[in-house]
Amino acid sequence: MESDTRSRILDAAENLLVQHGLDGTTLRMITAAAHANLAAVNYHFGSKEALIEAVFRRRLTWLNEQRIAALDALETAAKGAPLKPRQIVESYFGVTIRMAAASAEGRTFMRLLGRTYTEPSEFVRSFLAEEYAEVIARYKAAFFKALPDVPQEEFIWRFHFMMGALSYAISGADALRLLGPIDDTDPEALYARLMSFLIGGLRAPLPEIHAQAVRKPRAKRAV
Amino acid sequence: MESDTRSRILDAAENLLVQHGLDGTTLRMITAAAHANLAAVNYHFGSKEALIEAVFRRRLTWLNEQRIAALDALETAAKGAPLKPRQIVESYFGVTIRMAAASAEGRTFMRLLGRTYTEPSEFVRSFLAEEYAEVIARYKAAFFKALPDVPQEEFIWRFHFMMGALSYAISGADALRLLGPIDDTDPEALYARLMSFLIGGLRAPLPEIHAQAVRKPRAKRAV
DNA sequence: GTCTATAGGGGGATAGAC
């Protein structure tokens, strides 16, 4: 069961990053936890930033491939017809929740990912943008086709809100436990709850601004 | 227009914290931006942690008082009858969005707050718990009364999801702009969009797990 | 109250032996 130093460093970094954040995790903490030497990080990865990037890419590349594969399967089955919004949501978020459900490592990573969406660090932003480019393009296209009545800008906001709910769902342990004792040990239940909420939000009546925008293009811009 | 050193430090810290995070912001950055001396932070606040706490409490105490006042007004008007879920949601999130809408400082602070919910740092968690205790208790009680059919655990999750959507809504500029060009300069539009989504999610049909839980208490726990 | 100067610790990175 001896894994090589490189993998041990990645595992240790993943665990520590989710606990202490990007800046709060030091190379000394990582190498100590990985039973490796301090210099090993620079030998294997080149720098702290490059290590962090490797931690994300290791699982994120695979995750996004799964998402695309799930969408491919749906679209093949539909033979060119638009998908149901529910199918698309289940496809995207289902793959995500399933990764969290499959293993403790998956959960750790998803929590790290949830935290990191709000991390404005430039270098993180750039490689996340790279990793997500294809998935985003594919799912946006599928949603636009499935919901031709929803203005694209509205949909982008709703997808954004869905990501927020997902993020909190996964990092639930960290964020406001203030709300009350919650049982987040049952991924199937979490999946069902989240899906119900997301579909409800996605299919909600459009806010009035759209009607206004059509009828009165020169309406006052509210403060 | 000369403000005192203490206020200038708080303002500078607020701006820098949202850009660079808690660990990424140094006292040197803050005092330089505030045109104050490095030692001034320790003189006025005692430590970096105490300064951060002061940054949050300065606006959060007021914000939560507003939320409670809004709920008080609704409940007085209702004379003991349950409120509509929509009213409660609009009350809580409306106050929040309004603070973001009112000024650039409000927006900055709300983005900082959104980021911080996922910050697992112990000292942050403890003073946030303190600041939120009363609001959470009041709103939970109002929701339970308004939605007697929704199991409390389900509601706690849904409130959690709503907080996530709110958080992403406010920190929209930071998080996945990948989704596409979004216009977050119109708080009224954002309010309308978010409210529509949140109400849709809150009122969504309950997931099947509840029916199962009632009918088969000994049902297999899904992995 | 505000400054300078500095203590004292910890950070990332690297040189060079093995």
Added chain:
DNA sequence: GTCTATCCCCCTATAGAC
């Protein structure tokens, strides 16, 4: 590939002059 030792930088906090 892995280690030790070390460089050099930046951090928070404080002592003490003004």
